[in-house]
Amino acid sequence: MEIVDIVPPVLKDNVIVTTVDSLFKWAHGNSIWPLSSGLACCAIEMMSTAAARFDLSRCGYAVFRPCPRQADLLIVAGTLTWKMTPPLIRLYEEMPEPKYVIAMGSCAIAGGPFADSYSVVPGIDKVMPVDVYIPGCPPRPEALIEGMLKLKEKIMHPERVEAAGKQVAEG
């Protein structure tokens, strides 16, 4: 039996019945606050995405917070070096749960053109969990918006991600 079935017919048009969980997911997926932490080139594209033409605000995501305590999304935009890793991990740890990570650009995904350098981390998933990967060097603003929408889908429908993962595991 669905929870909607126990609502009397009189109230069906006036009352929205939901679970706390789905209400939370709906609210969270539509109002992600990213941390304004730019590392390298991709940060400029991240700024472009938030600026006039691409206007990330229309998706509800443009409240870039400089403080990790107020943010719930870490966009790793740029090359991560071993020297920068401890501060970045600290930023990640300081963010309150639930938190998400987007790896923006090929440097964050796998080191990009600097993969064989002595000072570059070959992919941020070596040091922190990643939810969405956005390829490109740097990804265009449209790609970042698409990535954020994918993250929204993941937040609102975690079961879809699990199903896709199962499919991949079964080959």
Place this chain on the structure above:
Amino acid sequence: MPQTETYILNMGPQHPSTHGVLRVNLELDGEKILRATPMMGYLHRGIEKLLESRTYIQGVPYTDRLDYVSSMNNNFGYCRAVEELAGIEVPARAEYIRVIMAELNRIASHQVFIGSLANDLGASTGMLYTFRDREEILDLFDLVCGARMTFHYIRVGGVARNLPPEFAEKCRKFLDRVPEFTEEYANLLMGNEIFQRRLKGVSRLTPEQALAHNMTGPNIRATGIPFDLRKVDGYSVYPQFAFEVPVGENGDNWDRFRVRFREITESARIVRQALEGLPEGPVMAKFPKMLKPPKGEVFSRTEGTRGELGFYIVSDGTAKPYRVHIRRPSFINMQALDDMCRGYLIGDSVVAFSAIDPLMGEVDC
């Protein structure tokens, strides 16, 4: 006057106004800065070392990622160095296209400067305006090479491909817009009393200090020294164009802003002249695919958007350079940060970073 104890305040590497991952140690007496020590290396990617394991041609995309706001200028500098080393003659049309691209990118870079300076002063609206107009330049770049930021368009021997037929018209349309949006920035920012008070007389450097710190680019021109390699060296086809080198008087942040602001108009002038005189012909020189320059070394310098951008390349006769050193203007300009901050308040240090206009990709290399 009672003496208070000094203390050290750490700023960065995560800070909204450090332009990336710069970390600064500020020694403070109350709110007055006694010493500012920049700590670098948070974006050190070892580009100089990586270039040693790439061929000369493969090195070009790495220069895109040095100063990622003005990639065309970096491509230009590196390609000129390699061409000088290998003795490649670049076709005239390619030289003109290079100048057009470099100057358009200079405008885009100065727009980012104005936007981020306004943002650091608390006027976030400034950034929205300059990024809006920067998109028009990026559209032009998108048209010629299909990329918005890391172009890899200027290559060793010329440029990657010819200009599309509609480029000239679209570029002229953009150039017509330049006076319009510069006036808009002027109305938006320069008349603002807060903006003026935060910049005028702050972080002053004398010409002697600037020279002692080996500053170049708009930062030294703000102190009144008209040092611009486009005039001094007259490389490429720059001597054929009429343009002025804007200089400041006091060497304060206001002059640094004004110099860059006026350079936008001058760059637009150069682009217009280059479009007028654009010759026909090939855009790529003929040279062997596997480039093996003769043994020797070269230091070639160009005027990047942030100052003198130099490439020092040593060749041992093989297909890969023996050593590449890059003279990065942002890195060298950062030396003056201490002098620019000393004696001013914490809030002014943020403006000082912004006014130097460093890009951490270039500082750390």
